[in-house]
Amino acid sequence: MASVPAVLTSEWTKIRSVASTTWTLACAFIITVGMGAGVSALLNATFDDLSDSERLTFDPTLISFTGTAFGQLAMIVFGVLVLGTEYSSGMIRTSLAAVPQRGTFLLSKITAAGALALLVGLLTSFITFFLGQALLGDHGTDLGAENVLRAVVGAGLYMGLIAIFSMGVAAMLRSSVLSLCILIPLFLVISNLLAAVPYAKDVIRYFPDQAGSRIMQVVPEAMGSDPSPYGPWAGLGIMLLWVAGAVLGGYAVLRTRDV
Incomplete structure (x- = not known):
């Protein structure tokens, strides 16, 4: 019976020895920071062109995290590849031969x-925030303002949870290609499009990305957005339920099906 510390060490060795790990996490960092900085600089230059309602609900913290919508896609790829490559490469048989306890194997890999x-997500969120506020100039805020630290830490948690959710989905589907074909269109296109459709948006707001992203919002109804039936922490809680469901679903598939 393999010990948990030994399995964790083995999984960590696998992750850091694969080049895609470095590239996908670097992309998540660069895209999130870069887009956030660009939008922050643009809004600082065009702040006077905003409508009265947009200026009244201007949320400098949320503005600096604009790039998260695209940076999360790299986190999705990272999460999918961590589990999916086990199946595409055929390594899953070797891994389970070494660690027959499937729950231990999956938990160690996801941990x-x-x-x-989560570490990369938090690093990204803090750098994104500080750079964004510097570029917003007089329209920016600081970490000591009410609820700002919560939003910054929450943005990092959101990035990490998206990756863990993707791992669970990949464990259920047992295919990197299929997982990416579902998750990327879902978060990049479908979720954002349906969020603007009457009646549909009442359901979409409970999707993991829509609910979880509320944690980054400091000003209620920021930039003229629709009011939400739940607060920032409740939104993150909804996302955690999605993550738990995906991981449990992945475990159920791994435990009950032959490799």
Whole structure:
């Protein structure tokens, strides 16, 4: 019976020895920071052109995290590859031969990769925030303002949880290609399009990305957005339920099906 520390060490070795890990996490960082900085600089230059309602509900913290919508896609790729490559490469048979306890194997892999994703997410969120506020100039805020620290930490948690959710989905589908074909259109296109459709948006707001992203919002109804039936922490809680469901679903598939 393999010990949990030994399995964790093995999974960490797998993750850091694969080049795609570095590239996907670097992309998540660069895209999130870069887009956030660009939008912050643009709004600082065009602030006077905003409508009265947009200026009254201007949320400098949320503005600096604009790039998260695209940076999360790299986190999705990271999460999918961590689990999906086990199946595409055929390594899953070797891994389960070494660690027959399938729950231990899955938990260790998700723990190692999830901890790394959360660390990168938090690093990204703090750098994104400080750079964004510097570029917003007089329209920016600071970490000591009410609820700002919550939003910054929450943005990092959101990035990490997206990766863990993707790991669970990949474990259920047992295919990197299929997982990416579902998750990327879902978060990039479908979720954002339906969020603007009457009646549909009442359901979409409970999707993991829509609910979880509320944690980054400091000003209620920021930039003229629709009011939400739940607060920032409740939104993150909804996302955590999605993550737990995906991981449990992945475990159920791994436990009951032959590799």
